[in-house]
Amino acid sequence: MEKMQSMEIFDEGLDEFLNELKDVKPIQQIDTVPTSHQKNTLAQQLKRQAIESTQNLTNNYLSVEKVEPVDPYDHISFKQDGVQQGVFKNLRLGKYKIDFVLNLQQNQFEQARTSLFNHIIDSHKKGDRTLLIKHGLGLHSQPFPALLKSYLHQWLQQMPEVIAYHTAQPKHGGNSAVYALLKKNQQAKANNRELHRQK
Template sequence: MAGRDDTHDDDEDAALFRAAIGPVRELPATPAPPERPRPRPRARMAERDEAQAREDFRLGRGEGFSIERGDVLSHRREQVPPRTLKRLSQGLYAAQDELDLHHSDAATAEILLRRFLGEARDAGYGCVRVVHGKGINSDDSLPVLKNVVDRILRHRADVLAFHSAPPAQGGTGAVLVLLARR
């Protein structure tokens, strides 16, 4: 019977509570918060392809960047006479500084080369040598560092001409670079 008294006490308590509170009315329903806008659809595959193409370009891989291990690097701006490029190829310009990129990965080599060329130009050097190696230890068939060096040198405004070094100065594993004066 103790259970019945508890139920009776609960009912009395509820009745007392309702009497004390008085009549209640239901609150109006609040509208649901607006949904967050859905993100715009993206072309993820196109973004991935674009990122891969940029990385291939940065590393010197892909179409137009297929310099092989034994290939000679050679380039001159239009304002540079062909005779100057020939003299550069024969090693007749003394390299005033040298950068060795052996054992660098492509990203590090790019940073080092850009910094080296800027410092060489600021120092007033006219000719420098960049040792990139022949690419014997490259994972794929193309020498990665050689392609990176070629691409960077071709796109720098302060590089007048460059040519693979003569055999006594590194051959196709190094390049002599003529820099514009400050």
């Protein structure tokens, strides 16, 4: 008998409890975390650039092994398969607008190697097409004349971003400088496709 009464009391209590809960709505689950869309501060931008530069440094694959020496007064040139002869001729004649000038003349060997690698990667990302690279004649460089020019001749061929290069015209430094033509980056290719679609 007592057991029956306690069960009835329990049922009444449960009914009252459930009755109290009928207006309660479950909390909706939020899967997204709110973030603030603040612009990168100058410090953050500089930090990112420093990290990218360090990554470039560790990824620098430009060879420091034996190189074939070139004469200080030799013309150096190269073009990848697929580069049109007219494009190469315009590069050789210095007819393209120079987007960036890189002066390696006062650099030590490793400094020049790092600077060349980083600037070509950065210029390609920015969409630059034509670079003027000043390497100097290196008449008194050791262990042989035109050391940097010889390595530059080798390095530029090792970088897939460079599709052609040629010794510069006298007004841009002649035998002590070279024009380098970079391939279009993805953004430039997309812009080019869009331009042809509109025609």
